[in-house]
Amino acid sequence: MNRRDFLEFLSLGSGAILTSNGLVLSTSAQGNPVYGQELRADVVIAGGGLGGCAAALAALRNHLTVILTEETDWLGGQLTQQGVPPDEHAWIETHGATQLYRDFRTAIRNFYKQHYPLTHEAKAEPFLNPGEGAVSRLAHEPRVALAVLHQLLAPYLSSKKLTLLLEHKISGAEVTQDKVTALQAQDLRQGKNITLVAPYFVDATELGDLLPLTKTEFVTGTESRRVTRELHAPEKADPENQQAFTMCLAMDYVPNGNHLIEKPAEYEFWRNFKPAMNPPWSGRLLDLNYSDPKTLKPKALGFHPEGVPTGQMLNLWNYRRIIFKNNFVPGTYAGDSSILNWPQNDYFLGNLVGVGEAELKKNVQRAKQLSLSLFYWLQTEAPRPDGGQGWPGLRLRGDLLSTPDGLAKYPYIRESRRIKAVFTVLEEHVGAENRALITGQKENNLAADFKDSVGIGYYHIDLHPSSRGHNYIDFASLPFQIPLGALLPQRMENLLPANKNIGTTHITNGCYRLHPVEWSIGEAVGLLTAFALQKKVIPRAVREKPDLLQEFQKTVRAQGIATQWPK
Template structure:
């Protein structure tokens, strides 16, 4: 089946997904029914997963392969989260091809490469690469089109959809919850296309939303923003806590370049504002935001960047075109592409004038719309005013590519979110556990290169601690971390018994979220959450009990290792 057919299958009207449905629940067939005194339909499953991002998909696949019946909801019409609907090529560590992620995640990456090998007119040189990188980007070892990831994810979910073990509710937003004591009884989801509501009931619920939306709805205790140094004793924590100090989010944009063409868009309505905008940061920003200079994340010293959409060298400066390039035309037979395709997710379109977490719907929409104006203004600036190596200004051959992101405006379907609500967890990962400098202070070893060993590890990951400019005017915070583990305690809310996180909402701090928030780690968190629900149901115990009882924990860790999840980094 080709990519177009996959995508068409995935994006058909989601309203039909709940009509006349029969579900298998704990071994019995249960029809979808109407609730008493309500027009809402009820669907039942073993686990309800809210959010179809990488964590949600991984949780669903893990639960499904362990014979659970799953309902998966998603606000947009695409699954895949930051990799698809948000338009962010995978940020991964240098060992990703062989270890440091789950086997399922590696299978997913392999399937993306196979998709290109089977369906695209690649050159022999590209076909002969051990690890094909369609975009040959500077930031990712597998930069590719969001639609390909979408097709591959749907291919992985398709057998379960066909067997009705999985119900996928696209364009459905969770709007309410029924909670009794420390247990969630059901969630209410609204179909964003027709306004109809459906009640979702299960023994377990997983919050894989981008902003941790289930936490306030279920009255699960959570934190937002930055903790103080007094609270966490972290080396890089601020002196004063600030729940509203949250990382920038980004509305990504897709573009290609057609030499000799003229594709200049209408001037964005807020262009004059953004063209003259100078961020007020502490420490100071490098100048105007729409510029080929920025603050180096590690040193905060002004640093020059380059831009050339034909991929030409830009001296010592990084060519931003190559940074998140998803199609490099030289990988494909001559004539396939007129030019390369790239994603704009740069310092220049990070939006930090407001937050998405903990605000009203109108405030949310306001900031998203302003962030869209920022991205469009940056694109217009590149078309008309960006300095060229030949001394001219602007690249009119740049073209918006909404089709790459499944939109009409060329912008991503959903904001790229770097920080969400975080559960108050049984165990919270601190900088002293994973930060290189803080770890050395704790251990007394200047060259200590080992993160904390968690007895309850349910996965591993790695990324440097990377916090983008914040809504409270903090400049970058970017420093070394160590290859780390994912502790089970960070997936367990302190009080709620049957709700698990599967995204950026686990028990981290504002600081450590910076290394637990990227693609393969989110996937690992989701896969562990999906397996935990299956194990808890089979053993008829609560997830907390799995951690509390050593024999159960060892059995669970043995199970997840048998399913391709490493709990320790190789020595």
Template sequence: MERRKFMELLATGGAVAASTALSGHPFIALGDTVMRSASQGGQRGYSADVIIAGGGLGGCAAALATLRNGLTVVLTEETDWIGGQLTQQGVPPDEHQWIETHGATQCYRDFRAGIRQFYMQNYPLTEMAKGRRYFNPGDGTVSALCHEPRVALAVLHALFARYISAGKLTLLLEHRIVAADVSGDRVHALKARDLREGMEVQLSAPYFVDATELGDLLPLTGTEYVTGAESRKETGELHAPETGNPENNQAFTACFAMDYIPGENHVINRPEEYAFWQRYVPAMQPAWPGNLLDLDYSDPKTLKPKNLGFHPEGKSTGNTLNLWNYRRIINKANFTPGTYRGDISIVNWPQNDYFLGNIVDVDENEFKRHVARAKQLSLSWLYWLQTEAPRPDGRTGWPGLRLRPDIMGTTDGLAKYPYVRESRRIKALFTILEEHVGAENRMLVTGKEPLRAADFHDSIGIGYYHIDLHPSTGGNNYIDFGSLPFQIPLGALLPRRMNNILPANKNIGTTHITNGCYRLHPVEWGIGEAVGMLVAYSLGKKITPRQVYEKPGVLEEFQQLIRSQGIETHWPK
């Protein structure tokens, strides 16, 4: 999408959707004009050019790419918010240092510009804040754009508004895919359940995209996949474990938002599991330095004990990182006096990572049980901060910390969906290994210190993040080390056997190790956008995605097409 068109959309047709989304009532429409809706034996059905399951960043990017290329789309989302880790999971974007100018698709950067413009148009900013070229609402240290989940939601709805109005996009919120009609190497239809009404919807299309957070379509469609950690013997990776474990997945997190009102008491009721989490010492190798609910943790790079600071007024905590500033999404100093009573910060910290149970490839009851325990951990961490955290003045606890359910759009104050770091991964035509993207492993392969990752002839995108694996269900402590600016190979997006289902989230052909740098916001968006364009190109040429991959001339033409629409395939020299 051209930048001018994006900004016009945001300023005109998208305004209704944006304001509606911010008010807490997402803009939902069922576009029957093009979608050929039918009732089949009491079961409502939709058909389109592509069915996209999962409304996270990959799913939204895939939808935008297909829509701008003239296709029709049905997009399903399990919660009532699209936007995935940026909205429903409450995680400000984890990005690299070049994000403002390159290293992501133009559409992603325009989306980020739309978030800044939304603040400029709708919030009472100070003159100094208005004058900042790269305005950061929260001035959080994790990102150059720490912002509220609802603003990202508003901008996404603004982008989709005209397609919904024209009947090109059917957006089915609170719908979960529960079954698939498959024969051989093709998916014919999916069945989605309306989580509000209990009705089932039949969804048919030539192509299907799995943009769910856990790769939910893979087992339903019989698409071959792997989970957990591969052994060093399987992958040859420098940081892979000696013994593989398919149930060894990274921690997930129940995020929440809070502000701080000095002199007031907002202490929550003591959580049911507080006694457990208050005493809990993680059992992992190498060892955790003490209680999980504490300001000491394992340094991700060295695994030595490291102290973190905490001061909810943003004040310096010496040489230690002040956790309050890390994922702060509102810095009240950026807004006219009186707009905010205090800063607002997102809590996605080492202390509320949950690794006592696996949520990949488990039944719904087990999933819900672990999510409930993860919420208890997060609430226990909040309670500890309110009542026991050490203060610079010698006292303990910050009772003025206030849980902000309104920021997350929930009644319990916790994010609508857990922040998932690892999912099922397809068995792909090509698997990205540590030797391709890991700095140390790549140097062993090439014999010299490389500047960037392996060059893939089939690149359909680029990205960068260090390899960052959080403590895992298998008892591993952090695995955190340097990677190189990398490409996204088309072969990693193609299942070995299935022909019309494609991944668009954390379910591409990576390993447990390399997932650690391919799982963040701009890369997920880039994967989804490339997949959307691959569907459009394949349908237009009447060929399969595998043929695009296997025929050099066709692949080059496809790469030229995606570059013409703002997708970078190579890092600048």
């Protein structure tokens, strides 16, 4: 694909599909479903985030037909539509993720090397980091990840093994006893419905939307310490105590520019807002001070959109920077681009789970106002090193997210409904301090060894401030496994989770919710559907029968998914 074709692809926007042989197509060219009738496949996957895409790719490469629905017009979930550069662990380049996930990351780097005017030094860098963001070894534009996902899926679209329904939301379900028999998908553009039928269904939605629709048992919020015995769990359960969500925002900086936005309608509220939290927040939310997640003591942050060092303080501009202009031929970019996803625009005054549609929309709208208010504060009032105030050269970049307002297409979700699983991952299995209490060892502890492991992952246990006024909970975890039992609902036979809706607790969700782990969960679920269909058994039987479990784990490992960390 030459540069002219690439620019045409970018201009096509959300409907564009870049195929593996370089062809630029539109989703409309793939054929439209007949509304009011049925579509059938081996598996229906609701939700086109990283877990949904990984589940689809795993099922497809194992010769299943797949229907994949996505509520927005972009695949990729937190990496694309939510605007969040990948949060990953220190060993991601060599291990701790599936081979397919590492191939996906390599393809993103190759996309830049093939289509962007990189400097010679950047092009020669094997571990290219386009944005040099502090949060990731591969901070990049959401649209590039979208292009690579479509490259991976294109052969299956072409062969009609995959039916992709963008801007479709699951609106209903048909259930007979312990099985889902069909889902209803609504076309959000036309308001029409189509019935989706399959032997297996996967809930890869961001909020676990299929669970209440299918009457699958689930939990929300915090469990009590009495039930889970977790060191950091509260004494009382609270289903409404859920982590903050965030409306991310894309921006760049034009030196000496003036790109002031209109003052947001809720600016005065957010400018003066002081979170009421326990333990206390550091002061005002719109400030360059915040509560240190680990100590909860006030901590100063820096901000300089020209990337100038800010002493011992983290420069927030560099934290989620997705374009570092020095990686590109001089003159390509006027300045760097970054994502606004900081503690200061976490929204914790309401939930998205367990509320009605009107309340959900209100909370999303207020979260947008918070992010725009923070951006306006940066433009007008943020302290500068020279003693002045504000950076009017900051510019909203909605084009980087394919939105008119500069905000992401969808909220960044940290916590979902969670299935009541055959096995639930507890803090004692993966939390470093809690694990030490269980084992009696202060050092050299390992996470629990799960005999039914179908993947591995790592992230510290990171819980953002909650809707019930709980401040950060952030502490060390151990490199962990993904147990098959956590992917199995206690009762339902043919519905599987593939996002943040697996069998974790409020606490352990904090380390199972990040990009590579969600991908690993989805890929394992895609393989499980293929294996269960091949063996003519329900997924629970794979775990219950030792011979089947060993055979499935052998299949998993043969397809590039490690089940144990290197010793």
